[in-house]
Amino acid sequence: MKMEDIAKLAGVSKAAVSLALNGKGGIGPETRDRILQIASENGYRPKSRTSAREAQTASITFLVFANSGIVLEQYYQQPFFRELIHYIEERCRASGYSLLFSSVDMSTFDEGIRAIAEDKRADGVILLGTNLNKPMLEQIAGRLNGPLVVLDTCFETLPISFIQINNAMGAYQAGQHLCGLGHRDIGYIASDIRIRNFDDRRTGFMQALQENGRELSPAHVFSVAPTILSSQDALKKRLSAYRESQMPMPTAFFCECDYIAISAIKSLVELGYRVPEDVSVVGFDNISEALIVSPELTTVHVEKERMARLAVDMIVEAIESGSLVGSKVLVDTQFIARGSSRSPDPAALEAAANAVR
Template identity: 60%
Template sequence: MRMEDIAKIAQVSKSAVSLAFSGKPGIGNETRERILRIAREMGYNAKPRVTATVQEKSSKQLVFLVITNLGIISEEYYQQPFFRELIHFVEERCRSKGYSVVFSSVDMEHFDQSIRAVADDHRNSGVILLGTNLSREQIAFVADKLPQLVVLDTCYDTLPIHFVEINNAMGAYQAGAHLCDIGHKDIGYVASNVRIHNFEERKAGFAAALREKGLEVAPSRTFSVAPTLLSSQDSMRQQLEGCLHAEGKLPTALFCECDYIAISAMKTLTELGYRVPEDISVIGFDNINESVIVTPELTTIHVEKEKMARLAVDLLTDPAEHGSNARSKTRVDTRFVARLSTCAPTAAVGVGSSGSKPG
């Protein structure tokens, strides 16, 4: 009997089983007890440390709910830079208002049953749902079971639910305007191969900025890669090499739909012998902490994660909101951050005999 088997039987994620065994906060008491009971019944040799924590003692509590294994959010979502930073600010805001946070993750494989289980544990608690990867129907289902709900990082205008989202179109517009303003005309677009609401809005905003300058991204300058890898990607290398052979040169600049993709693209370009930004400028989106660790530091679009977290927490903890049936849709503007990965274009670099940049 493995932890994965217990997770499947309990209809929770493996990370929830780990939290139950370790005695750490992040799941409700009823869920913890159910996991431990199943483990005992199946003969799993676990000795959980059930420790009292500030979160469990607090009578004022919010739930941070994540649906994993769907789109770009994995079971280890708390290790993904963007979500890690967002969660940090949610915790900080809750702490400042005297609230604790319980983290609950639901595996998409058992979505309906698991949401009902969360509702049984936390029906009277305020819930912040990370909606990045969720459809309108999925969010509506959660709201039906957990009415004190705020959804972060997406928005569906026709749902009577509080939403707090990024102004994605504005951020991508800022990125496109920057590249045009410093003289780029041959611009490439690196998209996520997993499509979500945020990326579609970024695509539209970037196209709008280029359109104002009489430009567009040619199909041959559009690439698609995994959105959650910070390392170089073979698929990116193959697409860039294919572009070189077909066109004889690469774009002078690349806009990437998120910083993960931008950092991955920079590493792939370096392996191909290209210099960033001297040969190719690269710009990302999100301004994760890793964007200032890479060399060169990444030009990007700053997402106001702290403000988004504050707005979400305040919607659930402000007494004035409790007596109101009106719901709000809040879009938080972005900010352009100029660093070292973009500059004015130089002469186009063609393809060498080996298929890479000539030495």
């Protein structure tokens, strides 16, 4: 009798069986009693490694490689990561695991991997992969001995478990929203630091424009720092120069993340533009600050709670079963229309049409 057999008889997952047999939280009392009864009736005996585990507190490490563009040293204060960590902590607690934190400066990448590999406190690792490329992930996975789940990026050819946002879908939704409102001259404000998430978002957005007979003019593409919530002088200078060229301003901008969108709104307002009367702005991530900015930000909601729950459940199952077979999970997005977007002013549409003629 194996854990898989008990799971089938009880009609639950193998992870639930593991939680019941190890006396951990995360399942209801009736489910626990049913699992234990089936195990007892079938003479199930846990492996010795499980008995050894009972003498210690099970833990998971949340690992971050910081100081690399989008992921700062104080990453835990950045809205997106702050919310993600909150949900990971909640799920770990519900599953009977403590959460440890480990941050490695990107400038000491090799030494950091070695130190993590030698640290035996945790039973598995959830790695924030936002700013990591494929060779880096290969190197990390090759040095770690236990289960590993990577959050917020995905490389399909790596034998690693990934939980990733459906970035292309979210940006596609944003593009469809702006086209549906009637915008024809749409601008794009990109991050000047490139990661795979942003590249996928551009792909999805461009697909929406193409399907709606729109084109993205190179003159309408701007780039800014992705981690500044205030207005940015560099963006203001570029927008001012564009205005002085007598070319019509785009009637809407899609921004690769909410940080950029909020910074864009503040920059546009300081230049005398009204959002959304003159220019609509759409972001991506739905961080808590999206509800504080005025007007409230139209954005793409990322299911951070679901991503956290999936990551913890996946790592717990790998720890308890001893399986290192990877899985790739793509989590869809939801589009949220708020006050920063609306249909373009008819006068703006006419100006754009005259410019084309």
